[in-house]
Amino acid sequence: MVAIPLNEKALKLPEQERIAAEFEIPYRQYLDPSAQLVGEPPEFARNPDTMITLYRAMTLSRIFDAKAIALQRTGQLGTYPSSSGQEAIGVGYASAMAACDVMLTTYREQPAQLWRGVTLVELLRFWGGDERGSDFAVPREDFPVAVPIASQAPQAAGVAAAFKLRKEPRVAVCALGDGASSKGDFYESINLAGVWRLPVVFVVINNGWAISLPREKQTAAETLAQKAIAGGIPGIQIDGNDIIAARQVCGEAIGRARSGGGATVIEAITFRMGDHTTADDASRYRKEELVSAAWKLDPLARLRNYLANRQWWTKGDEEQLIASCREQVESAVAEYLKLPPPSPGDMFDYLFETLPPALEWQRKQFTGGSR
Ligand SMILES: Cc1ncc(C[n+]2csc(CCOP(=O)(O)OP(=O)(O)O)c2C)c(N)n1
Ligand SMILES: [Mg+2]
Incomplete structure (x- = not known):
């Protein structure tokens, strides 16, 4: 991310001026790109079962992603948005939610949807052009993915307002992209969330791109998290490729929202490894070096190394996991291909x-x- 420096002269205050208000945007990371812990991790990071469960979910999503692209390329699926590279933040916020919470997301959130209980067949059905794929059997109240950019943000504020009116201890979790955070809908939602102290968490997935538009050409704001400040709610930036930070910070924000503490904006820094969708060719607007540098920050490899360093994960475990994910995906594909068209x-x-x-x-x- 390129930070745009403030005009130096603006910082030199004339005598009549003082600082009216000051704000800070914290940044959180526990697991660095070399899979080393930075500081004291939260309790769950010391639990092999929890960490392996998160890794399994991220891997299933990655394997599904590759298969979905292959299906589209062979005319068996519609346009599909790859989520490769963004698994940590998706699984992070979804795993921090309670079943009774409501998720409102953009497209590209398959890792979170799978964690919430949306099935592989439902995902294939939706991306195959059949709206019945959004009639989720399990997370009944999660919203269908929002393709109109940022439209889920005011809806999330509305859902949160309903929870508050009904005095239900539930939270609306809204995931949206860096591009979406430039839209009026987002600012309006933050404003409402602040003034009504709503139980909503906005997770801004900063994957560096809004189709071909890089992050630095979308906004002069130094961080996307600081947009929260205008709405009077806290904003925090995290390493979105660090599953520990993703789950922990989202958990803190969701917990605060549930107990009446109001909304939060979390900016998760990640990278869109693939094309925008199967209808895009990202090599036309971004250099290969950028993508290969991003692979060094891969959230999946980072968590795998963390597990392996602790002797919680072996080569055999990895092989078994991949085989079982492939089997699950293949059987879902077979079921999907047999479904009658709408x-x-x-x-x-x-x-x-x-x-x-x-x-x-x-x-x-x-x-x-x-x-
Ligand atoms: C209201 C609206 N305007 C424009 C579009 C076209 N569009 C589709 S994806 C996209 C970029 C979104 O970027 P971002 O929010 O960063 O999400 P990402 O695709 O990176 O996950 C745009 C402009 C749209 N879907 N909806
Ligand atoms: Mg983006």
């Missing part, structure tokens, strides 16, 4: 309560009148 009439039937006459005509043209 009826073209659905797009008319589920958009309006009463179909406008012009669309009634289109519907007949399209479906021949059948449901």
Whole structure:
């Protein structure tokens, strides 16, 4: 990330001026890129079962991702947004949530969705163009992914307002991208979350890019976390490729929100390893060196090394895990490919309560009148 320095002259105060307010944006990291601990880690990081469970979830997501891209390339899936490289933050915030909390995310959050209980088949169904893939059997109240950028942020504030009105100890967790944090919807949501002291956590996934637009061309703000300050809520930046920091900081924010302490913005620094979607070719706008440097920060390798350094994980465990993830993914793909396609009439039937006459005509043209 390139920090844009403030104008030096602006910092020299004339005598009549004093500082009206000062703010700090903390940064948290426990596991550095060489898998060494920085400072005292939280308790869960010392528990092999917990850490292995997180690693398994991140690995399943990575393997699913590669398969989804291959399916798209062979005409068996629609446009798909890769989440490779972003597994730590996704699994981090999802694993810090309670089952009763509600997740509102952008596309690219498959690692979090899988943790919440969305199935591989549901993901394939959705990205295969069938909206029924969003009718999650398990996280019934989690929202379908938001493709219109930042639209889930005001919805998250609304969900949090409902929790507060009903006096339910639940939290809305909203994940959105660096690009989304430049949108009005985001600022409005932060404002509402601050003034109404809402139980909502905004996780800004700063993966460096909004399609082809690099982070430094989107905003002159030094951090994205500092946007919280304008709304009167805390903002913190974390190493989003460090699963320990991701889970811990999200857990702290979710806990604070649940106990009436209000909202938080967490900026997670990560990197989008793949293309924006399968409809993109990132090699046209970013250099290979940048991507190979980012691979050195890979969250999966970092956690694997952490586990291996503690003798919690062997080569055999790794081989077994990969084989079992592949099996799960293959069996989900087989099930997905057998699903009957949705009826073209659905797009008319589920958009309006009463179909406008012009669309009634289109519907007949399209479906021949059948449901
Ligand atoms: C309201 C709206 N405007 C524009 C788009 C087109 N669009 C799709 S993805 C994207 C970039 C989003 O970047 P970011 O929020 O950083 O998320 P990322 O794709 O990096 O995960 C844009 C502008 C859209 N989907 N919705
Ligand atoms: Mg982005």
